[in-house]
Amino acid sequence: xxxxxxxxxxxxxxxxxxxxxxxxxxxxxxxxxxxxxxxxxxxxxxxxxxxxxxxxxxxxxxxxxxxxxxxxxxxxxxxxxxxxxxxxxxxxxxxxxxxxxxxxxxxxxxxxxxxxxxxxxxxx
Numbered sequence: 001x002x003x004x005x006x007x008x009x010x011x012x013x014x015x016x017x018x019x020x021x022x023x024x025x026x027x028x029x030x031x032x033x034x035x036x037x038x039x040x041x042x043x044x045x046x047x048x049x050x051x052x053x054x055x056x057x058x059x060x061x062x063x064x065x066x067x068x069x070x071x072x073x074x075x076x077x078x079x080x081x082x083x084x085x086x087x088x089x090x091x092x093x094x095x096x097x098x099x100x101x102x103x104x105x106x107x108x109x110x111x112x113x114x115x116x117x118x119x120x121x122x123x124x
Contacts, residue, residue, distance in 0.1 A: 001046055002053035009054045016054055018047070020076075021061040023095040034066050034095035040075060047083035057086040061122075064107045067096035071104075073111050081115045089120040 005016045020043065022033030029035075036043055051058045060080050065071030073090060080088050090111060092103030103123035112119045 002049040005050045005054045005058070009056055013056060015056055016050060016058045017061065018050060018058065019061045021063045021089070021091045023063065023098045028095065034063055037062060037066055037072060037076060037095070038070070040072065040079060043076060044079045044083060047080060047085055051084045058084070059087045059089065060085045061089040061091065063091045063093060063095055064104050065094045067094050070094075071107060073107055074114050077111045077115045077117075077119075081117050085117060087118040087120060088115070089122050091122045 001018070005013075008016060020033060020036045022028075024033065027033035027035075036046070047058070047060065062073060062076050064073045071094065077088055077090075088111070090108050092105060092108055093099070093101060103121070105121070105123075108119065108121045
C-alpha cells in the first residue's frame with residue numbers, strides 16, 4: 001500500500017485516503033476493507049508504512065467494527081492517531097450491518113472523545 005500511495009502522489013494525488021470500511025463480501029473475503037479491522041497490528045503496520053511513504057496527508061475510513069460483538073472503532077482510531085493519520089471517517093455501522101439499520105452515533109461520539117484527530121461521521 002505504501003508503494004501504491006507513492007505512485008499516486010507521483011501522479012498528482014494531494015491526499016491518500018485508505019478505505020478499511022468496505023463491507024463488500026468480495027473485498028472482505030480477500031482480507032481487505034473491513035476484514036482488516038480484525039487485525040489491529042496489521043492496521044498499525046499499514047497506516048505507519050503509508051504515512052511514512054508519502055508527503056501528503058493520509059486519511060482513513062473505517063466502520064464501528066465487523067459485527068455487533070466486535071466493535072473496535074475506538075482502538076482503531078487510537079492506532080490511526082498514533083500513526084499520524086490526519087482525519088478519520090467512521091461509517092456508523094458494522095460490516096455485518098452493511099448499509100442497513102441506524103447509525104451508531106454514540107459509538108462515533110465515544111471515538112471522538114478518545115482522539116484528537118478530526119472525525120467525520122458517515123451515516124449513509
